[in-house]
Amino acid sequence: MTDPHRPPEPHHAHCRELFARLSEYLDRELDEIQCREIEGHLNACPPCQACFETLERTVALCRQMPSRPVSGDFARRLREAVARMGAAAGAGRTS
């Protein structure tokens, strides 16, 4: 039996349309009207709300990914490679 106090199910055909714009919403790339439309839908649609929150967390995790330092050995090899490029360019100019 359905609960009479439960709000009506949101129109899920609408989900796809809003789902396609969740990243733009997250990145604040939508206008105010579109934002309000998405917020209204998220409040009424728990699956889309959960989807949005996991997407938001995914982006936050990507932004917090630790970076790895360049090894001293690679930095040395890079300097040597630049020196070789410079020498080759210099030889090219004088030949």
Added chain:
Amino acid sequence: MPPTPTSKPKRIEDRDSPLIRSIQAGDADGFYALVRRYQQPLFNFGLRMCGHAADAEDMVQDTFLNVFRYLQDFRFESQFKNWLYRIAASTCIKRRRRSQYAPEPELSLDDFLPGDENAVAGETPPWAREPLERVLDQELAEKLQEAIVALPEKYRLVLVLRDLEGFSTEAAAQILNLTPTNVKVRLHRARLFVRDQLKDYFRHDRPAPAA
């Protein structure tokens, strides 16, 4: 008919401009300074793109080789950093084409839709609710890196530039020679792909947090 005024492209000044002008004027040591400034971010960009330190190092070296060759042609019509990453992205694409010929799969939005709504609990899982610092540990960072590397390259490039390197939509579009709309479409699908990988990880592999 009056002559049409010819508009000169706008010159863009940024923190790199003085150094680039100095190198173009013949300052040989300036190039070492440029390498020191960008070797770290480019290495991490390469690592995200290739997944292996050795490949990332090769990509960085090839990128600087191309920068060295073409820097005289740089006309300050974009930010230097965008021009540099354009070369780095193109180096990544060329290296992949040398190593594999299979066409890249497309990601479809429909593959990521919540699906049958009755089958979805509709609850935000703990990994999206707990404080970020509690969730992101070494193991998750590795899982995230695997998920990023598993993305088809054209989606990976957009995600890495936007969400890891911090470029704007417009800058990423300029670097990849795409429209901003195209960047947004690819970014959204890439994020959904990574999100699905994380969901699977938390559902199957991650031990439940201690109460």
